[in-house]
Amino acid sequence: MPKFCAIRMRHLILLLPFGYAFVSRYHWPRDFMVNALTAWVPGIILVALLGDLTVSDAFICYLMSYTAFICIYELGYLANDTIGLRHDPTPRRRVDTDHRPGFIICFVALRLGIGLAATVAVGVATSALYWASLSTLIATLIAHNTLRAIELKFYTFLQLSLLRFTLPVLPALLINTDTTAILTSFATALLLFTLPRFVTYLDAKGRLILPERKAQTYHLKTQAAVIPLVILLSVLTDEIAPLICLIWGVIVQLVYVARGRLPLRALGVTQS
Template structure:
């Protein structure tokens, strides 16, 4: 009798798109809330302002874009938790899983279907630019999970972080978008999202010692430090979106610092 490829009820959740990411990366509530505040809300802001959409339509468009992105990225997560651990000098096992062939095939098939469906609904299923972005994500995931030299993996991590922020935003902007609009998304992500995470990654790999990074007000200061370049980006592109994203980030960090000082008790805004 053939062995089932799902041996535990929890593995059914892992099979669903976003299920594996939620269990292995976006733990509730801290990690989920941090991602919502630092990546997803800014992403919706960019979709709304750059795509000239209402809030409801912007949220829906972002969710579809995120579904397309996470469908590919979760395959990278699975590869990282299996193949990638063999080459990682500081391995971190996130889930108790040794995937069978059947599990892997079902995992990839479901995400392939979600990717194609999202692309079709967003109207980018035949877009060369969209598939080029997906291709860049896949190539970077493969490189990140197969490279043995950690100093080169810093480069793939930086690209993955930037694509993680930007790719869910791009599909709604691609039809008829100018290159400057797409580059605005990448530049905003680099300054407000990727740079802080890159420093965290360097620290996690033992290549950077920055004790001040753990201070409660560190990320607030970091956001304030990039005000000049974000302002210039908005002026050059004529788009207020980068400044609005920066204002949102500063607001989140102010709330986090205020909570630590005892001024704010509602909710739990964790440090990115």
């Protein structure tokens, strides 16, 4: 493929909703699969069980809600890869493409239009709580990308991680204004999703030395460590959803550990 065509194709992919996230964060196959197994599947579980929906309805609802969410979150990714790099003590260029004004205008316009359409489709366009949640996300993204003090970015990252997990789940719960279910989704996100990523973020920024994090069994142990509190959460809320998410996470990590301990030949890998 000629270089000019390759560049145009790359810009087209980056313009499409989720395209920017896929190229810059969710690299295929590892990062994409990790996110699918640790965020999307648990999110669908919460939508199905807390929203009292069938699996197929929960999948569709989550997909539409995620589309609305990612359209806003990718604006934060773009800001992080441009403005945010100026204030980052450990900058990391994720997309090797210059963002010209025309590209940025199309990027923003497409996401605002598609995000609004997805919001209408999922049925929360008139929900004040949903718009308050999106406003919280936008305010946190702005703070995260403009703050110069790295010690404060830890707090904004924690909030962004929580919102990244819960915002695609919320629309199904906001329709019935189920406060208990909403808080349950946040607590589940904190225990099973956000805490491991927060430790990873601290490590990436050079503020935490934890060599054990590289061990293959580390994430399995982190899932096991929160079992008591997840059980308590299920008992207090009378909801089995957090426990099901925990069981799913443990299964995923067990498969990961088992796969890593298989002989190379069993995995179809040959050594040169």
